[in-house]
Amino acid sequence: MKKSLLILLVVLLAGCVQENGYNSVTPTIIAKGNLMGNGKEQISKQMIVVADSLSWNRLVAKMNAVNNVSGGFLERKVDFSQYMVLAIFDEVEGSGGYSIDINVFEDNMKVYVEGVYKKPLGGIVPMVITQPYLIVKIPRTEKSIQFSS
Template identity: 45%
Template sequence: MHKLLGIVILLFALNCKSTENQAKMTNDDIVLIGKGNLYGSGAEGLKKQNLIITSSEEWKDLLDKINSVNKVSDSFAEKNVDFSKFTVIAVFDDVKNTGGHSLNMLIQETKDKVIVEVLHKAPEGIATSVMTQPYYIVKIPKSELPIVFK
């Protein structure tokens, strides 16, 4: 009886997945780099898009575009990202004819993917008459899981 119990416990232990390397991403792991609006009336050349940036070269190219009209990245929390440890997610909306538009992100890690939900906010009532392009940029811990936009 003890041998059977020992075998059952051993099989159970071998079949249990280790949670040591399966830590879920928390809100503390998501670092806001920058959010706001570009004011170049589209001259930056950034169309509405969701970007997953995994290298310093891609990040530098994006910063060059963002800064082509105004030095937007001067207000970023950080510009030097260690891409061996982090991935940058950048979301850009369409160019808008009024102010008051903004973006936000909800990021959730499941067992098989990282889900990024992009939230759009439009002004209620009267808004300033200025051309804007909302953006939202964060960094998250590097993961092997695919990133899916919702």
């Protein structure tokens, strides 16, 4: 009986993943937070792929232009032979409480990255200028990356 239920569960789960032709990709969070430099970092709202150490070091330096943001990163050295980095920056906001989440899926041709921008849910928020960001890594791929928000 248990074996039959396990087989049924596996078949159902496999069917769900293949039904729409997309497979979920689980990103590893490197950093999530807010830049607190009042926009002086000069980073616009954007979604970018970082595929090499030079570009990674430039991004980290730009983020650190006002404050040592990278000191709070969960990972500083990325093995770009195995991974690529996806970085999402929101607009500079006039208060706290904003954040970003991410959904990553792939099919045979592309990796689809959706930025999910979250606003404060109400209540009291810090009155400080912030810029939400999210940096994750995913396994390196030769597929094209398509961003949406």
